[in-house]
Amino acid sequence: MMRFYKVSVFILSLVPVSLLLYNFYTDELGANPFETLTRQSGEWTLRFLLITLSLTPLKILLTKSWPLKFRRMLGLFTFFYASLHLLTYIWFDQFFDWNEIWVDIIKHPFITIGMLSWLILLPLAITSTRGMKKRLGRRWKKLHQAVYVIGVLVLIHYFMLVKADYWWPVLYSLIFIGLMVFRVLYIRQRLTGRFGLKMLLRQGVKP
Amino acid sequence: MLIKKAEQIKPSEITPKEIYQQRRHFLKTSVNTGLGLAASGLLATRAADVFAGYGLKTLNHVKNSQYSLDDELTKYKDVTTYNNFYEFGASKSSPAATAHKLNAEPWSIKVEGHVENPASYHLEDIITEQTLEERIYRLRCVERWSMVVPWLGFPLAELIKKVKPTSQAKFVEFTTLYRPEEMQGQRRGVLAWPYVEGLRMDEAMHPLAFLAVGLYGEVLPNQNGAPIRLVVPWKYGFKSIKSIVKIRFTAQQPVSSWTRSAPHEYGFYSNVNPDVDHPRWSQRRERRIGEFFKRKTLMFNGYAEDVAHLYKNMDLKKYF
Numbered sequence: 091m092m093r094f095y096k097v098s099v100f101i102l103s104l105v106p107v108s109l110l111l112y113n114f115y116t117d118e119l120g121a122n123p124f125e126t127l128t129r130q131s132g133e134w135t136l137r138f139l140l141i142t143l144s145l146t147p148l149k150i151l152l153t154k155s156w157p158l159k160f161r162r163m164l165g166l167f168t169f170f171y172a173s174l175h176l177l178t179y180i181w182f183d184q185f186f187d188w189n190e191i192w193v194d195i196i197k198h199p200f201i202t203i204g205m206l207s208w209l210i211l212l213p214l215a216i217t218s219t220r221g222m223k224k225r226l227g228r229r230w231k232k233l234h235q236a237v238y239v240i241g242v243l244v245l246i247h248y249f250m251l252v253k254a255d256y257w258w259p260v261l262y263s264l265i266f267i268g269l270m271v272f273r274v275l276y277i278r279q280r281l282t283g284r285f286g287l288k289m290l291l292r293q294g295v296k297p
Numbered sequence: 298m299l300i301k302k303a304e305q306i307k308p309s310e311i312t313p314k315e316i317y318q319q320r321r322h323f324l325k326t327s328v329n330t331g332l333g334l335a336a337s338g339l340l341a342t343r344a345a346d347v348f349a350g351y352g353l354k355t356l357n358h359v360k361n362s363q364y365s366l367d368d369e370l371t372k373y374k375d376v377t378t379y380n381n382f383y384e385f386g387a388s389k390s391s392p393a394a395t396a397h398k399l400n401a402e403p404w405s406i407k408v409e410g411h412v413e414n415p416a417s418y419h420l421e422d423i424i425t426e427q428t429l430e431e432r433i434y435r436l437r438c439v440e441r442w443s444m445v446v447p448w449l450g451f452p453l454a455e456l457i458k459k460v461k462p463t464s465q466a467k468f469v470e471f472t473t474l475y476r477p478e479e480m481q482g483q484r485r486g487v488l489a490w491p492y493v494e495g496l497r498m499d500e501a502m503h504p505l506a507f508l509a510v511g512l513y514g515e516v517l518p519n520q521n522g523a524p525i526r527l528v529v530p531w532k533y534g535f536k537s538i539k540s541i542v543k544i545r546f547t548a549q550q551p552v553s554s555w556t557r558s559a560p561h562e563y564g565f566y567s568n569v570n571p572d573v574d575h576p577r578w579s580q581r582r583e584r585r586i587g588e589f590f591k592r593k594t595l596m597f598n599g600y601a602e603d604v605a606h607l608y609k610n611m612d613l614k615k616y617f
Contacts, residue, residue, distance in 0.1 A: 121379030121586050122442055200577040250577055254558055255387035255487045
């Protein structure tokens with residue numbers, strides 16, 4: 091049964107990219123399809139990142155372990171959409187002009203931060219296998235906590251893109267902050283026993 | 298009366314659609330290489346798509362070839378569905394979706410400040426006195442995309458001469474309509490409404506500075522700034538203020554809306570300049586809508602010969 095769920099989530103995760111490519115070929119992405127590809131792949135990266143980060147809180151809330159079974163796959167899809175996003179920039183914005191890309195990275199913090207986020211994401215994707223997890227032991231967890239840094243960087247990157255209407259980056263930031271606050275409160279409660287958030291939430295879910 | 302219903306117009310007066318269509322050449326160059334292949338299906342546009350208008354009122358006009366490019370035109374559909382007009386929402390597609398709520402008739406423009414003939418002028422009266430010309434201009438957005446648009450209108454200088462600014466007038470300030478019940482983007486404080494833009498007097502008097510009341514032979518669709526908008530082709534698009542209700546002649550340099558919103562990013566002049574980056578991105582290249590490869594951005598958007606003298610001895614990095 092778990093296998094069925096995993097395959098379903100895998101297929102669902104491919105829906106956004108499939109729709110994007112289909113609409114690209116049928117010329118349904120508007121007047122500036124290349125910009126749409128870049129925007130959409132970037133936004134899906136952020137969505138997958140937030141979905142991935144919500145699995146641990148979900149596990150705690152449900153007191154079930156199954157959400158964590160999807161963590162690696164959804165994390166890798168975050169990397170997949172991030173790489174697509176990067177590719178659209180390298181291809182449609184810069185046409186593989188590496189010199190130009192380098193200048194852009196150095197001169198414009200907006201690009202610097204986006205690039206940095208992908209670079210930090212890369213080792214997490216590489217070490218996502220079971221073998222690497224075993225080999226790295228305790229360091230694996232430390233390394234993968236870098237995902238929180240990526241979250242912050244990606245949101246800054248999004249804020250920097252916007253000219254005046256901050257509605258969407260603010261909304262995504264609130265979700266991210268919510269997920270982080272949940273973790274902090276949960277850890278604090280485990281360490282000190284104070285703050286009965288866990289109990290409260292459990293009672294909410296299982297009365 | 299220059300604005301006529303389509304049926305009142307003699308066939309000889311109308312610019313035939315074929316003329317527009319002839320200007321359209323199929324994209325050949327960009328799709329020849331491997332890089333272009335992915336986009337070839339997308340860009341091989343049918344000629345009929347170039348002008349498929351909304352069937353708005355047609356405008357009688359003459360062609361101004363002196364100020365017209367030979368470049369192929371951006372498709373009417375793209376010109377009218379990919380718009381930055383924050384009064385109708387901040388996404389590019391929302392103006393086309395929501396601008397029909399605007400009722401642009403009747404329309405008048407208040408002229409005030411250092412001027413001999415301050416008054417509220419009916420748009421019809423203004424237009425009746427002018428010979429409408431068609432000019433094909435480049436339009437370069439600060440966001441690094443560009444279009445080629447056949448505007449209909451008349452030189453801003455003609456209107457300014459009529460209202461006679463006094464010697465104290467050093468700048469012209471323009472204001473967009475503020476009507477949140479019809480312009481839903483104004484219900485949120487994304488920018489300081491109403492939208493304000495300005496030009497130096499000599500910029501405003503330049504023959505290229507244009508007041509447009511139509512495009513592609515028809516009256517302006519609402520999302521393009523109906524019923525009357527500014528077109529300053531050597532400056533970034535946001536300088537070309539839309540749906541103008543007030544023109545004020547001032548001694549002080551006006552503060553435009555984008556400058557107010559982010560002074561370090563959007564200066565008063567905002568001349569198209571490939572050598573001055575936006576803080577967040579380079580302005581050296583642009584994507585012309587409908588094309589795959591990017592073009593090099595031209596100094597003053599290709600109008601350097603006409604306008605460079607206005608900025609002689611000015612440090613354009615400082616006065617961006």
